[in-house]
Structures are given as C-alpha cells and as structure tokens.
Amino acid sequence: VGRTTLLLLLLLFKQHAYALHCDSILTLTGKETFQTSDYSDHTRNYSSDRAIDGNTKSCSHTCSESKANDWWRIDLLGLYEISCISLYNTDQKNIKMSSAEIYIGNSSEKTGTANKRCTTLHGFNPGTNKTFICDGKPILGRYVTVYQHNSDFVVLCEVQIYGTKKGTTDCNRNSCFILAYSKTEFLALTSCNILILNVFFLLYTLGLVCLPI
Numbered sequence: 101v102g103r104t105t106l107l108l109l110l111l112l113f114k115q116h117a118y119a120l121h122c123d124s125i126l127t128l129t130g131k132e133t134f135q136t137s138d139y140s141d142h143t144r145n146y147s148s149d150r151a152i153d154g155n156t157k158s159c160s161h162t163c164s165e166s167k168a169n170d171w172w173r174i175d176l177l178g179l180y181e182i183s184c185i186s187l188y189n190t191d192q193k194n195i196k197m198s199s200a201e202i203y204i205g206n207s208s209e210k211t212g213t214a215n216k217r218c219t220t221l222h223g224f225n226p227g228t229n230k231t232f233i234c235d236g237k238p239i240l241g242r243y244v245t246v247y248q249h250n251s252d253f254v255v256l257c258e259v260q261i262y263g264t265k266k267g268t269t270d271c272n273r274n275s276c277f278i279l280a281y282s283k284t285e286f287l288a289l290t291s292c293n294i295l296i297l298n299v300f301f302l303l304y305t306l307g308l309v310c311l312p313i
C-alpha cells in the first residue's frame with residue numbers, strides 16, 4: 101500500500117510540476133493586427149482588428165481569392181513570454197478552424213511559419229471558445245500568427261493572449277532599449293543595427309554583465 105501511495109504522490113507531483121500557469125491576460129488594445137485579406141459583405145468589412153475589439157460576437161474574416169494559405173497575425177510591439185491563447189470561434193458551421201495552427205516568434209517573414217509552432221487548434225469547434233496551451237512550455241515572441249495550412253478562411257471572433265512582458269523592441273526612439281536574453285531575441289533585434297547592443301549581448305552571454313529585467 102505504501103508503495104502505491106508513493107507512486108500516486110509522484111504522479112500528482114509530476115502533473116503539478118508540468119501544469120502550465122496562464123500568467124496575466126495581455127491588453128491588446130493598440131496592438132497591430134494583420135491578415136491576408138479582408139472578407140466583406142454588404143454591411144461591413146471583417147478586418148483583422150475585429151479579433152481584438154473586446155467583443156466576442158464581432159469577428160475578423162479573411163477572404164482568400166486565390167485559395168492561398170490564409171493567416172491572421174498580431175504584432176505585440178514587444179517581447180512576451182506567451183503561455184496561453186484563448187480563441188473565440190464563429191458559430192458558422194462552414195468555417196473550419198480546427199486544423200489551423202498558432203505560431204509565435206520574432207519573425208514576421210514567411211507568413212509567420214518560420215516561428216515556433218505553439219499548437220494546433222484541435223477541438224476548436226464552431227460556436228465555442230477554447231484556451232490553447234503551447235506544446236511543452238511558454239514561447240517567447242513578438243508575433244502571434246494563426247495560420248491555415250489548407251485553403252480555409254481564418255475567422256477569429258476574439259483573441260486573448262496570456263503572458264509576461266520580457267522586453268521592448270522600440271527602435272524608433274533615439275535609444276533602442278532592448279532586453280535581450282537569448283540568441284533568438286538577439287537575432288530578431290539585429291534590425292536595430294546598434295553595434296553596442298551586439299557587444300553588450302556578447303558580454304552578457306559570457307556572463308560578464310547582468311540585465312536589469
């Protein structure tokens with residue numbers, strides 16, 4: 101009996117250890133959204149920003165005329181460690197989102213699929229909302245992309261992102277204030293073209309300086 105109890109305790113501990121906390125919900129107001137194209141009807145344009153307007157009934161909707169791969173993306177305008185993403189689906193039965201995938205990272209190239217794959221939208225059925233946890237662990241990134249690998253539309257009625265801010269990438273100011281603490285971030289930020297940051301990163305990787313996070 102003692103051994104069984106010990107095994108159960110170990111299992112419980114393991115489950116607890118791997119349970120991922122969703123962190124805080126991010127305020128997405130003012131963030132920039134994009135999508136391959138906007139679907140329109142006689143009443144409105146289903147633009148990408150409708151996915152972050154706070155209304156779970158108003159949806160963004162792509163319109164792929166060439167049957168290309170559609171995607172929706174948000175630029176968080178900073179570096180975030182993203183733990184969970186909640187999505188609200190449309191109740192239209194003909195919209196198939198469950199095979200789409202979420203990508204997170206610092207690259208806005210290659211339609212976002214060059215970034216790390218967070219997860220597939222399995223079980224994201226019409227009329228439901230679901231919270232997705234990235235496979236394995238939180239992912240660091242500036243861009244979150246929802247990508248269709250087939251010719252289906254991307255329709256998102258609301259996107260909520262949970263995570264922690266780890267740095268900013270504002271290169272428009274006189275001083276480019278950056279907290280880079282990984283090779284991935286460093287490579288993503290080289291567009292700033294500030295040599296001193298490269299030197300600083302080198303010193304940091306050598307353990308000679310600390311970052312005031």
Ligand SMILES: [Ca+2]
Pocket residue numbers: 150151152153154155156157158159160256257258
């Ligand atoms: Ca909405």
